[in-house]
């Protein structure tokens with residue numbers, strides 16, 4: 001197989017390769033995630049610290065309330081030792097009765113420095129459930145450049161920090177606080193696995209996890225540096241080698257530097273991780289933390305309850321945009337403006353057929369479409385499940401075909417155009433998009449359709465307008481039809497006979513020199529009930545032209561006569 005790519009001048013010599021894990025009997029590739037993990041939102045900490053303009057107290061509060069409402073039970077609410085704003089925010093939610101639901105644990109981050117630890121623990125006074133999260137970097141370059149210390153020195157920072165957290169919790173917090181502890185060997189992904197394990201074990205020796213006393217060990221991909229598969233290998237390795245595993249909540253904290261944070265999170269869950277830390281819509285340092293919305297919705301799309309409520313995704317997004325002062329990308333999974341929209345013809349055709357098949361399958365089973373498995377091509381989930389309508393599912397431009405246009409007419413106007421009529425009308429729309437470019441909105445489609453096929457009161461045109469009609473049927477089944485009409489601006493009475501009203505009308509039209517031959521006829525009701533309208537579609541040969549016409553009326557005979565008039569008028573337009 002030929003590959004014609006040529007070497008580039010990119011300075012590849014500057015970069016090393018990530019280390020692979022020697023774990024040939026890895027089991028994670030065969031696992032599936034069948035239940036939601038524990039989630040921790042770090043929007044108010046890792047998300048907030050990455051904003052140009054960190055959240056004001058009002059924006060922090062709106063974000064906190066949103067996270068609670070969505071169902072997050074673990075929320076990292078700040079870095080209280082960073083300054084007064086974060087400290088005061090933590091105090092405000094603890095002090096306001098009911099602001100933190102009883103089943104929600106707040107968590108706060110600190111470096112392993114005594115003054116910062118004291119201030120951090122102090123911020124939690126009176127909280128019902130609270131966790132201190134302590135971190136220090138463990139990777140070689142940080143040992144050498146940031147801490148300028150040996151492995152033992154770095155391990156000692158974690159051990160001392162843990163001891164100080166315990167001492168200050170003992171000193172400053174009362175029995176009303178259910179106190180938890182989380183440790184993160186920052187830059188885990190670049191830390192030698194055996195050293196990361198050694199530090200975590202040393203921290204556990206201090207905290208002493210056991211029954212009713214878990215420890216959260218959070219192994220962050222502070223900077224994402226490897227494939228998701230290597231990330232998963234590292235989690236499987238740590239899960240196998242950690243002591244006291246049953247008392248450890250093994251947590252992941254992926255960042256998205258390589259653009260694969262979601263995949264890294266999913267594979268790490270397959271490898272045994274219990275908990276995911278991330279931010280809504282992937283906010284966070286540099287390319288962001290892992291996107292909790294995508295992760296949750298990915299579970300949902302597989303029939304697994306994410307245990308988070310995404311049913312009003314646009315409300316979540318509006319609040320998020322207000323809090324972060326940023327915009328969600330139009331292609332963002334599950335929420336972007338365009339993610340449930342198809343412009344291209346073959347996609348639209350398949351989507352329309354998918355919706356039709358869902359309706360037919362549900363009807364055959366005597367249930368509603370919400371009761372059967374979702375199976376609409378190109379739409380991984382039903383947009384309705386996240387509060388989106390079907391309005392934007394199909395949008396028409398020069399890349400669109402008949403399926404999309406037919407979908408709009410069916411969805412918005414209950415018109416089920418016969419296939420050949422779809423082709424005819426899509427050529428009319430195509431000519432419009434070729435001439436004018438851009439998108440044709442459903443309103444434009446309807447205006448064009450009405451002007452082309454239906455009497456348009458705003459812009460009346462056509463040789464014939466029918467006012468009244470009467471018909472009788474004799475004992476031999478011959479219909480005689482009398483039509484009061486305007487032909488070429490003159491009031492006229494036309495009459496004719498035939499073996500049905502349509503052929504009688506064709507006969508009547510002969511008297512004004514119009515020769516029509518029927519090629520196809522279809523009709524359907526547009527709604528149920530006494531005031532139901534019917535749509536009739538008629539395909540006729542008129543002189544050397546083959547054209548469709550449509551008539552809409554509560555009376556099916558009148559609908560079919562109108563359809564003939566529609567086709568005839570079009571032939572002479």
Ligand SMILES: CC(=O)SCCNC(=O)CCNC(=O)[C@H](O)C(C)(C)COP(=O)(O)OP(=O)(O)OC[C@H]1O[C@@H](n2cnc3c(N)ncnc32)[C@H](O)[C@@H]1OP(=O)(O)O
Nearest residue numbers: 049079081082083111112113135136137146147157186222
């Ligand atoms: C990967 C992450 O996202 S980690 C979270 C990062 N988030 C934040 O830093 C936001 C909040 N932080 C802040 O506001 C500030 O950093 C503060 C107020 C907490 C501390 O500020 P400063 O006292 O000026 O220290 P600064 O943040 O610059 O840290 C540098 C010092 O802390 C040390 N340090 C850094 N991280 C840690 C740690 N986790 N544990 C112990 N010491 C640490 C550094 O080695 C350095 O020490 P040195 O001065 O002896 O060389």
Ligand SMILES: CC(C)C(=O)C(=O)O
Nearest residue numbers: 135184186187220222
């Ligand atoms: C503090 C840790 C968990 C962190 O934010 C990171 O490593 O990205």
